[in-house]
């Protein structure tokens with residue numbers, strides 16, 4: 768999803784992006800409309816991307832337990848450069864993402880990719896504690912994005928979002 772980040776940076780500079788800002792200020796379930804408003808193709812790509820992420824995360828657990836730092840480094844790197852969206856987007860789809868996804872989504876995506884880069888780096892240096900730290904931060908980041916943008920898919924997370932609002 769790295770491409771989304773680049774698009775986002777462009778989007779921030781373009782005033783017509785006010786749509787995204789409005790979404791940002793509203794309730795969690797209204798923001799969800801941003802993702803749900805994506806065309807079938809893009810939605811399928813997002814879904815594939817998510818499934819790859821899940822596989823990657825699950826792959827890391829036994830690799831960590833057996834001290835297989837090399838595999839973690841490779842997986843962290845793959846996640847960082849995320850495969851699918853980057854490879855398959857047409858210009859039209861780029862424009863669509865540009866206008867549909869709220870800025871907060873992009874920020875969370877960006878943060879997630881930063882963390883996977885850090886995981887890759889920690890694995891490269893064979894720093895077990897840091898690997899564990901960044902893996903756990905990534906996990907947190909999955910949940911953090913889902914509880915705002917994917918409550919339609921993971922309804923159990925919608926209450927978490929409300930709690931977060933109250934504690935602020």
Ligand code: HEC
Pocket residue numbers: 802810813814815817818820821824872873875876877879905906908909910912913916917919920
């Ligand atoms: C920046 C936001 C964001 C981050 C970060 C994120 N997700 Fe998601 N994820 C979504 C959204 C939005 C959906 C719902 C997509 C839809 O409804 O089409 C989703 C859906 C999913 C699904 C269901 C896919 C399907 O359609 O079957 C899985 C599995 C998943 N995510 C796993 C993960 C894992 C594992 C991580 C972390 C390693 C993660 N996601 C990080 C936004 C995110």
